[in-house]
Amino acid sequence: MLKNRVVVITGGAGLIGQEFVKAIIEENGIAIIADINKELGKEVKETLSKELKTKNIDFVQLDITSKESLNKCIEYLDSKYRRIDALVNNAYPRNKNYARHFFDVEYEDFVETWRLF
Ligand SMILES: NC(=O)c1ccc[n+]([C@@H]2O[C@H](COP(=O)([O-])OP(=O)(O)OC[C@H]3O[C@@H](n4cnc5c(N)ncnc54)[C@H](O)[C@@H]3O)[C@@H](O)[C@H]2O)c1
Numbered sequence: 001m002l003k004n005r006v007v008v009i010t011g012g013a014g015l016i017g018q019e020f021v022k023a024i025i026e027e028n029g030i031a032i033i034a035d036i037n038k039e040l041g042k043e044v045k046e047t048l049s050k051e052l053k054t055k056n057i058d059f060v061q062l063d064i065t066s067k068e069s070l071n072k073c074i075e076y077l078d079s080k081y082r083r084i085d086a087l088v089n090n091a092y093p094r095n096k097n098y099a100r101h102f103f104d105v106e107y108e109d110f111v112e113t114w115r116l117f
Helices: 015-026 038-052 067-081 107-116
Strands: 006-010 030-035 057-061 086-088
């Protein structure tokens, strides 16, 4: 269904992102892991490429909260593939106080984390 389609998965190195990558490869697409975590992104690319015996997984570092980073990501994909067919908006940005106990969450933390989305 996705033969040669370039599908970008923001947060592609994470728990659910990896499942999107697998599903895209199963459908013969090209899965782009676009994640802020360079080390994890590269590791996931290597591991899933071996596991799924494919050369159709790529990694590009991306911070979805930065316009500059988004533009760099688009430039990279444009020069390499000349296309972006689909985007999976899956990244999960959190501020530094994320996962505090409910009663310790400050209004500013709540607002900042939501703004990151
Ligand atoms: N896991 C769940 O139970 C669950 C439930 C409901 C919704 N979701 C949603 O699914 C999505 C993925 O969740 P997950 O559980 O796989 O999370 P995860 O933490 O396993 O993965 C999220 C990925 O996003 C990346 N990321 C964080 N900030 C980023 C940024 N600024 N730019 C680009 N990448 C960034 C992280 O490096 C990580 O690899 C999220 O949007 C989350 O809200 C998850």
